[in-house]
Amino acid sequence: MIADEATLARLAALAQRGDRQAYAAMLAACRSWLLRYYRRKVCAEQIDDLVQETLLSVHRKLASYDPSRPVIPWLAAIARYRFVDHLRAAYRNAADSVQEDDIAAADDKEQAVVARLSLDRLFEALPQAQCRAIELVKLEGLSISEASASTGQSESLVKVNIHRGLKRLAALIERA
């Protein structure tokens, strides 16, 4: 069960004032939200690390939450930032990225919010060639040469597309 926006906003405001009980509830709700959020793009073995990195960023940057704004777009911006950072940082080995079957059911309203803030939406803003290169190499764990063979792009073009795509993703983090 994920707390609604109003509850999360109240918890976040209390957490900023040092209320540990509210903070514990807020972090638990954020963790549930993040697990669902990352599940579409990140393989199971990496989700826990990414969620923890994101929660650590939430902890460090708690002052950056504006109590006059909703919590979820703030959390999603931090999640996207950590995700792009994660893509930059490491090449993945496993090729089991998208696990659509595991996606938990959510009510319509919540789905609409998550869809608007989703990582898929971030990728939609990329040119096809850049999107494909990042998906193959960074998400599915293919080598540059394998991605080159799969896409028909030269190896250097795959590298250029990854570099440009990540740069563009970083610039698009706050775009809905």
Next chain:
Amino acid sequence: MPENIDIRGDAFLDSLVADLKPVAPLRQGMGMAFASLALALGATLVVAVLGLRRDLAAGHPDPFVLTAAGVFLVLALASAWGAIDMARPAVGIRRDGWGWTAAMAAVVPGSALALILTDLVTGQAIDFDRGGIVCLALGIGIGLLTGGALILWLRRGAPSSPTRAGLLIGVAAGAAGIFAVSLWCPHDNLLHIGIWHGATVVFAGLLGRIGLPRLLRW
């Protein structure tokens, strides 16, 4: 990483909770007050050390100098506003308002460049003041105060694009610095103000864009 934080499972959440300290939310108004204070300090420093332009001191400011200085001041405030707002990230927020102010400010150097181009086409001698590099260097130096204040503020926040934040800080710092220098600078012609004062903003923006992201990543 905060001390004593366990990064596994529920113990991880417990350690974050145990580490919680009250924090003041980053208010836009406070950030602007902080940046404005740095800008005012820079202007005061210029006037105290170098003195005020004669026309300003006499209470009869040159209309063009006054207009150009005003444009740079507005650009500094608009860019600072944009940079400070970046401390509070949120998906769905558009932050391109400062770009219109920058486009407006670009009219000053743009007009100077058009004048140079016209002189080149008509074969006239260009009155290009090379001494303007003093204004550029002073503008960058004084702008460090505003730039420093913005860096400190954004390091407390979570800018989602350190590159864009660096650019905005650079533009704000350069514009604030050259506004302060305008209070002293004895020149009042379009070529000097357009080229050298405009170049200060462009140069500071480039410096911010290239050099600041590493300080702003989190």
